[in-house]
Amino acid sequence: MFRGTIIAQIIAVLVGIYLAKLYGEEAYGYLGFFISITSIASIIGTLQLDNCIITSNTKEESTNWFNFILIIIPIIIIFLFILLHLFSKLIIFERLNSIIFLLSLVGSVVITYNLTHQSLFTFQKKFSILSNSKIFAAIFNVLFQYILYAFYNILGLIIGLLISQLVLLSYNFYINNKHIKSINFKEVKKGFKSNNTLIKFLLPSNIINSFANNLMPILILTFFGAEKAGVYFFSIKILATPLFLISSSISQVYFRESSELVVKKNDELFSITKKIVISNLIIMLSFLLIINTLGIYILNLYFENQWKDLNSFILILSFLILAKSSFNPISSLIIVLNKNLIGLMFNCYLFLINVVAIYYGTLYNNILYTVIILSLFGGIGYYIMLYYFFNHLKYDKINV
Incomplete structure (x- = not known):
């Protein structure tokens, strides 16, 4: 995998x-x-x-x-x-x-x-x-x-x-x-009845989450044009590559294994989750330091006068990507621990951040305001979710 x-x-x-x-x-x-x-x-x-x-x-x-x-x-x-x-x-x-x-x-x-x-x-x-x-x-x-x-x-x-x-x-x-x-x-x-929380909580939660994670390219295209949308999307693509790598490699396996551990050996779930999160943060932090120094220098040489604002976008969005990397690979805990309502509340928060970010960006006609608000408050939200689930796994009794 x-x-x-x-x-x-x-x-x-x-x-x-x-x-x-x-x-x-x-x-x-x-x-x-x-x-x-x-x-x-x-x-x-x-x-x-x-x-x-x-x-x-x-x-x-x-x-x-x-x-x-x-x-x-x-x-x-x-x-x-x-x-x-x-x-x-x-x-x-x-x-x-x-x-x-x-x-x-x-x-x-x-x-x-x-x-x-x-x-x-x-x-x-x-x-x-x-x-x-x-x-x-x-x-x-x-x-x-x-x-x-x-x-x-x-x-x-x-x-x-x-x-x-x-x-x-x-x-x-x-x-x-x-x-x-x-x-x-x-x-x-019969399956609908036994999995009714998927429709009641997980579906609206993930719809809102998908809007929160994917709405910005659409909004930037709308209010700032295709070129700015392209710079934003390309910046995210560069920064999120190791995040996607980690998530794709771990999330599906973690989903399956955590579903079994929470029933059979739930005492092991916290230690495994902690190791995954720490490893992810070390990998992502190392990558972000490299991309914001040597990586930016190489990209500027290669693109010459193309892709204006790429440097600023990559630097600002690094905080959001680091925060995402701490939680995204283990986000299946929302389903495994039946915390779909918590997930719904979090995704509503992310969606609201997108709306506020684009509002202030268009209000002052400066896309950097949009990116700063999105990265700062979005990143804080991911760290709060990580703290919540760590606390739950460590101190609370797991009920499934």
Whole structure:
């Protein structure tokens, strides 16, 4: 799992820097919009029932959830985009053509399908397949994005990403073909009753969390233009690479193992969680020190006069990324410990920070105000969540 993730990220970062110089800020601004929209849609598209695939007690139960979710994904996402289209003239989409809207719709369905396949692989503990799929997806992604620049110098990044996800989806369906079966709706109905907190608390919580984490590229595109949105998105991409590496390598495994430990050996859960958090912070702090010194110097030489404000964005956002790295890899504790209401409250706070940040940025017509507020108060929120769960694991009796 770790091998595949690190190779995929190395490919994505090294080639991504070259593609950033090739395409420029505007193209990355629209890519950020596409990824933000598909990320939000993927949360809503499964109703968070993909967690039931991982936490199922039997293979049959997991497979039944898998097939049910495959059916509801296109229905929910198409309905979501119909609503989006109806309100589009009131928000920002009047600036975007119908091609980007259509690509976002298709991309949302494809990416959500792939995430659902990943949940099934996680239940089956087929981490080698997950590892290899990350490598293949990264290679195909940068390959198609490079090729398509000659034809689509603005949308090539989006189309290349979409094609790579379609290739990955074909691979996933090939591997999981034997698990495509008829749905036992009685078991689904029974599962809804036993997992009702997923719909009541986790779904709205993760929707708000997804808005909080993905809304900023959309808002910056709206109020400051595609170029500023591109610089913001590229800064986050550089800084979050090791965070994504850690989360992808640890979070799914930690989710599965913590679900077992909390029942069988809950006394070990605190020590394991503490080790993971400390290791993550050491790795991220080392990376952030390097990227804000030597890394910035190299990027400035490479980009020459391109990507203005990149230095400032990377420095300011480093605090937020460090805070995220302390909690994100263990965030599955919200589900494992049935603290979905706490997660909902936290995500409401993050969403509010986004709104306040963009408000003051537009009020003073200075995007740096937006980035500072987002990073400072968002980072503080993540540290408070870490402190809460450490206290809970150490002192409180765990009830499941």
